[in-house]
Amino acid sequence: MLKTKNLCKKYDEDPIIHDLNMHLKRGEKVCLFAPSGTGKTTLIKIINGLITNYQGKVEVSSKNISTIFQSPDLFWYKTVKENILFPLQLKNIKFDSKIDKIYQAWIKTTELHNKEHLYPHELSGGMKQKVALARGFIFNPDFILLDEPFNSIDIRAKEKIINFILEHYPQKSFLFVTHNLEEIPKLADKIFLFKKDMLSGFKEIIIEESEDSSTIIKNIFEELY
Numbered sequence: 001m002l003k004t005k006n007l008c009k010k011y012d013e014d015p016i017i018h019d020l021n022m023h024l025k026r027g028e029k030v031c032l033f034a035p036s037g038t039g040k041t042t043l044i045k046i047i048n049g050l051i052t053n054y055q056g057k058v059e060v061s062s063k064n065i066s067t068i069f070q071s072p073d074l075f076w077y078k079t080v081k082e083n084i085l086f087p088l089q090l091k092n093i094k095f096d097s098k099i100d101k102i103y104q105a106w107i108k109t110t111e112l113h114n115k116e117h118l119y120p121h122e123l124s125g126g127m128k129q130k131v132a133l134a135r136g137f138i139f140n141p142d143f144i145l146l147d148e149p150f151n152s153i154d155i156r157a158k159e160k161i162i163n164f165i166l167e168h169y170p171q172k173s174f175l176f177v178t179h180n181l182e183e184i185p186k187l188a189d190k191i192f193l194f195k196k197d198m199l200s201g202f203k204e205i206i207i208e209e210s211e212d213s214s215t216i217i218k219n220i221f222e223e224l225y
Contacts, residue, residue: 001026001143001173002047007056009042016042017054018200022192026061026142029174031184033220034194034202040177041069043199044145047175066141070148072132074120081116084134091139099138102168106134109164111157125152133161137169144169146176150183162186181220185213193223 002024009017016039024030034040045051046058048067066087074083084103088095107113110130120128129152136144150158166187176187184191184207191205203223207216 001028001061002175003057003059005057005059007043007046007054007058009039009046009051009054016198017046018198020056020199022202024173024175026173027171028190029188030176030190030192031188032175032177032192032194033179033184034177034199035197036179038194038197039199041147044069044147044175044177048145060143062142064139064142065145066136066139066143067145068132068136068147068149070129070151072120072128074128074131076120079117079119080112080123080131083120083131084138087135087139093139102138102140103134105164105168106138109161110134126154126157129153130157130161137165140169141172143173143175146174146178148177148179150178150180158183159186181217182213184220185211185216191220193220195224 002022004020004022007017007020008015032040032043042051044067046054047060048065075086078086084106085095088099093099107116110133112127112130112134115123115127123131129149133149150161153161162183174187178184189207191207193203193205194200205219205223
């Protein structure tokens with residue numbers, strides 16, 4: 001699904017990504033775990049095409065990509081429903097009974113019923129982020145980039161949404177960024193662990209199905225410290 005080769009990115013003369021070589025297979029769910037300020041969001045923007053000024057190669061095997069950032073970036077002049085369904089307009093996807101079923105499932109999961117007519121300024125931060133998540137998944141993307149999208153969502157709601165994603169999008173490819181260790185065992189089957197102050201070399205950690213959450217988190221701590 002994704003391959004980078006000798007990927008480098010500088011801001012002014014300061015390198016933030018240096019000689020990065022990584023690949024993600026179709027269907028894999030990979031967590032990118034690295035210190036703050038090391039270029040994780042920059043990498044996401046390179047992969048989805050928002051940043052084009054870089055050195056090296058980035059190959060993505062599907063154009064059906066969705067990106068969900070930690071900032072919801074909703075259209076202020078559109079309602080909750082209009083924001084969620086907006087990607088369908090961009091991709092010329094007809095809102096049929098199948099899409100409506102997916103939409104209703106997301107509304108139920110995110111507990112946004114009775115709020116579909118509201119505008120972003122009438123929503124809490126957590127509600128806005130739920131809208132962004134629904135919008136990111138509504139068109140059934142092949143490859144989903146998640147840049148700390150659960151930060152403003154409470155634990156109970158986050159658990160519900162993650163379980164919904166895993167149940168309804170089991171074959172999709174994920175690359176997600178988080179600083180919350182507890183999210184990793186729930187979403188990932190592999191970890192790219194970076195220790196330096198830029199994205200370069202990394203340790204690849206495979207998560208076995210038999211491993212429990214506490215063991216996975218303990219292993220990450222041991223690698224870090």
